[in-house]
Amino acid sequence: MADEDRRVLIVGGGPVGLLCAWLLGRQGIPVRLFDLNDAPQADPRAATTHPATLDLLADDGLADDMARVGLVAPIFQFWDRPSGQKMAEFDHAILKNDTAHPFVVQCEQFKTAKLLLERAQKLPNVDILFGHEVTGVSHGANRVTLDVQGPNGQQSHAGAYVIGADGGRSVVRKQADIPFDGFTWPERFIVLTTPFDFQASSGYSFRSYFADPDEWCNCFKVSADGPPGLWRTVYPASPDLSEEELMSDAAVQARMQKFFPSSRPYEIVHRNLYVTHQRVAEMFRKGRVLLAGDSAHINNPIGGMGLNGGIQDAANLAEKLSKVLLDAAPEALLDLYSRQRRVVATEFVQEQSIANKKRLEASDEETRRRNLGELREMAADPVRARQFLLRTSMIASQQRVAAMTLEEV
Structure with a gap:
């Protein structure tokens, strides 16, 4: 069998695309990855890696390496900003019988990508091509072909399947004409990063959420280039003000x-302003086109579920695609992938991230009291706290996936 009859083409060199490349490449499958940037991007984006995701990344010491270059954060807190009171504290240690990683690791996205790139580049059957922009995607019954603009001009690359891991504006998704339905939040999100130590000054945990009727906030710590690390604060920003006025x-x-x-x-060492969406692709598989990560689903960042969902997509897809290519498993496995991960995106990631935002921004005083009271009561009840953490840590969504079978497709 020729290489291109088994080759998997991947568009996107972030953590999701690189994880697909590494996992498939380890099985001996030929892989060719394209990214339009000249190198992995070092912009400060997602950092939170949940227990369910760490469990998937334990092989070859990857989760341990992420903890080494990041921060281990077993605790997160909810605060009421008007009163200054800590309303609830949750400790992942309560999940010690549910996961091998009863904690969150704050590892910036670019660090995870770097660790994956180092592993993928050691595999002779994996080609990583930065500085290559995919401009066209065509797929038929037996193969897929990409038009790629690179240093040597326009070239075509053929393979058995293509994985679109190229973000919310995915060329792969658009070329495959897959609808990306949902909505855009009217307010933008502003991120301000500072070396100021909020734990030392105020006792905030490495992940803290502040409810406020006028302006909520997320505050979390990353290791950056090493001690003392940096704290990122995230706020809603009025759509009526210009970027110049806000920044x-x-x-x-x-x-x-x-x-x-x-x-x-x-x-302030970094500031950013961005538009936030809640969207899910109509399908994660269309023939020989497969979607994973932000190309398949995007959401607001409260709770840190977007990147985790993408990494979980990659692990699920790589396992199923390997069986199809190496073990002659039915292609219906890829439809199962699409169904499983779309259910997670809609029933867990979208639902939870929207609920997280509404909990923090509630302006009605009665609703605020009820929300914060429920959090306080859950944190004080080990049974309810565990159920809450199973969902926020994404263990519950993985359990939901495991219960779905090929017969349901």
Whole structure:
């Protein structure tokens, strides 16, 4: 069998695409990955890696390496900003019988990508081609062909399947004409990053969520380049204000001081403003086109479920695609992949991330009291706390996937 009859083409060199490349390549499957950037992007994006995801990444010491270059965070907290009270604290240690990793690892996305790239590049059957932009995708009954613009001009690459792991604006998804339904939040999200130590000053855990009727906040720590690390704060931003108005030094300091009053100005090492969507592809498989990660589903970042969902997509897809290519398993396995992961995206990731946002932004005082009271009661009840953590840690969604069978497709 010629290489191109088994080769898997991957578009996107982030953690999802690189994980697919590594997992498939380890099985001896020829893989060719394309990314339009010249190297993995080091922008500060997603960092939270949940227990269910760490369990999938334990092989070859990958989860351990992520913990080494990141931060282990077993605890997260909910705070009421108007009163300054800590309303609830949850410790993943309660999941010690449910997972080999009863904690979260705060490992920035680019660090995870780097660890995966190092592993994938050691495999002789895996080609990683940065600086290559996929401009066209065509797929028939027996193969898929990509038009790729690279340093040597326009070229065509053929393979058995293509995996689109190329983000929310996925060329692969668009070329395959797969609808991407959902909505866009009216407010934008602003991220301000500082070396200020919120744990030392205020006792905040490495993952803290602040409910406020006017302006909620997420505050979490990453290791960055090493001690002392950095703290990222995330807020909603009015759609009525311009980027210049929101991102000026004066506006940034005013926002930080309003939320976290300090006698000194904050050192801000990074600031970003972005639009947030909640969308899920109509299908994650169309013939020989497969979608994973942000190309298949995008959501707001509260709770850190987007990247985790993408990594779980990659592990699920690589396992099934390997069986199809190496063991002559029925292609219906790929339909099962599509069904399983779409259920997770809609019933867990979308639902949970929207609920997380609504919990923090509730403005009605009665609703606020009820939300915070429920969190306090759950945290105080080990049974309810475990059930809550099974869902937030994405263990429950993996259990849901495991219960779905080929007969359901």
